[in-house]
Amino acid sequence: MNLFPQLASNLPAAVLSTLAALAYALVAWAHPRLGSLQARALLAITWGLHLLALLAGLLSEPVRFGFAPALSVTLWLVLTVYLVESRLYPQLRARWALALMGAAVMLLVMIFPGAEHPTLPSVWMPLHWALGIAAYGLIAAAVVHAWLMQRAERAMRSGVTSDTTMPLLTLERLTFRFVAAGFLLLSLTLLAGWHFSELLNQRMVWNHKTVFSLLAWATMGVLLWGRWRLGWRGRTAVRTLYVGAGFLLLAYVGSRFVLEVLLLRP
Template identity: 50%
Template sequence: MILSLASFTSFTSWPTGLAVLAYVVASAWPARTASENTHQDRPVWAALCLGWLAQALAILLDTVAFDGPTLHARFGFAPALSVTTWLVLAVYAIENRRLGLPSVRRALALLAAITVALAWLFPGQTHPQNVPPLAPLHWLTGFASYGLIGAALLHAALLRHAEKQLRAKPVSGQIPHPGSSGGQALGMPLLRLESLTLRFVGAGFVMLSLTLVLGALFAKPWRWDHKTIFSVLSWLVFAVLLIGRARFGWRGRQAVRWLVAGSALLLLAYVGSRFVLEVVLHRATSA
């Protein structure tokens, strides 16, 4: 169910506005150096931290319905996207000390601002209070799988950027970027960056597996709907990727293709199906 703008109070809307404003500032802030670890870039990191904290509060207010005598869950495709960008930004902040890229910061901040606004405009439907005990854990593992796979995609994009950086011929008179030789780019060895990408895939695969198992346990009866089919297909793609990596040493573009394919299926599983139901068909369904 899509709630109208008038249904939101100022208490629930101000964290969204603050998060969007902070992320827009972080996205528009000019890059002073190749790395954002200097005191000159403290304002941009302050804006990112402020936006991240405000987004956390906005997610809480958008997904927990406070109306009525008891609390109950309310979410849909847009909150799922907001949670994903929130988790990916946390990973980026941790990795930034070695992978500081202003262009990545700008893209992620802008994407986070968009998803926060979408979650405010389309908070989803309110779910019944008499849900099975395992349902909240099922939702949490599902959101975690989205965030971890999103982090894997971020590292895959950085990996492709690093590979292009290593293959690019230096311009005459240009000083090479530190760490751009010897199998190293972006301040991290290429193999280490590739390993991190696959670790996030493995962690996301574990969370997705738990999500499917928990969904099968509390779903009565089990339904082979679009969400289930796309989730299982994405699980199979990630399983093939991890097996191919372990048994056949899949690397580089081959691994990234499988990652992108599995991520697209996972996006269609919940976000895609809920977008069609909530926005296109205006139909209320269970999670």
């Protein structure tokens, strides 16, 4: 068994994925020793390597996609959001956690590059994928902000103040903005999936992916309604977000993980 299938199927993607994994590991190891500007510059270089690895994998012939590439695109989107926000809010610090996740995800992509898709049932299918992955990225960004919000709340309750802690209300506002944007894209993803089923004269397939996607959509909708009508915040809002994000993770990544890793099916 070839432990790194990309070495045989797509050498440029494998080389770029390796460089990105090493760059992420370097960020995780060196960030306490670097200044803020140096750390951001190194992370920006890593972001670029990750993007090149994504393009080399997604633009190959035939296209390969699966749970690990989906995680890779999601993490890259989260990192993109972080790089933009860290310019607006210099006290935002999550480099170490993102770097560790990035190194792990790049290794996963090398081991599990996904199934081949030599033909697509519709030329618009990539739009459906793009909407779904963008929804993943925005909800993942909301989860990261919710985690930072919990950390800031614990620090405030313990009486610890720090120049690197963002205001709690700012984190809360950003969290719900990402939830709302992710909910909108998830709604469009489900509508696009239903539309493609109609175009192909197929009924909507009620498999694990569909069920978990609808559960995630309903949970995010309840969260936004609770925020709007009941003023949900704090632990109630964060726990509901985590549940919805868990459903969304199981929808595609979880289903493909079971097929590719546990059942060894493309």
